[in-house]
Amino acid sequence: MVRFKSRYLLFEILYPEHKQFHEIPAVPSGNQLTSSLLSKQIRAAVHENFGDHGLGSVQSNLSIKYFSPRTSTGILRVARQHYRIAWAALTLIHELLGQKVVIRVVRTAGTIKRAEMAAIERNASDIRLLSIHDEVEEI
Amino acid sequence: MKFVFNSTFSLFHPHSSYSMLKSEKSYFYGKILSSNPELNVTSIDDVTLRHWITIALDQEFGVFGSAAAVEILHRDKETFILSCHKNDQAKLWSCLGSFINQKEGVRLQIIQVSNFLSSFAFA
Numbered sequence: 001m002v003r004f005k006s007r008y009l010l011f012e013i014l015y016p017e018h019k020q021f022h023e024i025p026a027v028p029s030g031n032q033l034t035s036s037l038l039s040k041q042i043r044a045a046v047h048e049n050f051g052d053h054g055l056g057s058v059q060s061n062l063s064i065k066y067f068s069p070r071t072s073t074g075i076l077r078v079a080r081q082h083y084r085i086a087w088a089a090l091t092l093i094h095e096l097l098g099q100k101v102v103i104r105v106v107r108t109a110g111t112i113k114r115a116e117m118a119a120i121e122r123n124a125s126d127i128r129l130l131s132i133h134d135e136v137e138e139i
Numbered sequence: 140m141k142f143v144f145n146s147t148f149s150l151f152h153p154h155s156s157y158s159m160l161k162s163e164k165s166y167f168y169g170k171i172l173s174s175n176p177e178l179n180v181t182s183i184d185d186v187t188l189r190h191w192i193t194i195a196l197d198q199e200f201g202v203f204g205s206a207a208a209v210e211i212l213h214r215d216k217e218t219f220i221l222s223c224h225k226n227d228q229a230k231l232w233s234c235l236g237s238f239i240n241q242k243e244g245v246r247l248q249i250i251q252v253s254n255f256l257s258s259f260a261f262a
Contacts, residue, residue: 051201053233
């Protein structure tokens, strides 16, 4: 039996023009940015950069499994054969809801569990950075 | 041309053997078709043809597809000969075959595809 295999891309959205970007890279996205809107933007980016052929190869298996506007982090599921197209399309998105963004794929994993574990590790390191930043400010 | 020992070829010619380098280009021989009786296909210039090829690549393969290097080698009335890299052969073939300009009723027909230009000697 041929098993359908997929890739899970852990990505984060960076806002380089945000005033807090240089202090805290994980800038919240705001409630307007939902997973459905993000999914539409990714499909539009795939269609613009890779045409009907690229969209057709990726569309049926492309879905956002997790997205947190608070940490601007998400997990995207895509078929293993075409994950590079989705990765490139994410990287080529430069604007969301009128704001300049940079989407960076942090980790690729074969299972969603590994991607979730990577997201938890990143959140833990961000919390540590925030606590250090708060201590420095108090001083 | 590289000369290397070819064990299969040496069965017939034991004192000489050679092998040809593969061509890195693909060549397309095609024709411009039009369903519009008012449009004279022979009056279409090379710039317009290149524009249509770019549109076809862009529709099918996006920005990255439209960057494929395609050259118009020869143009004679409604027929043309294009060249591209062999890796882009399938892309160019599929997008040209599916391209239709509805406004002017123009279509591109691919008659022959080859890795060697000399195969179009009849053109």
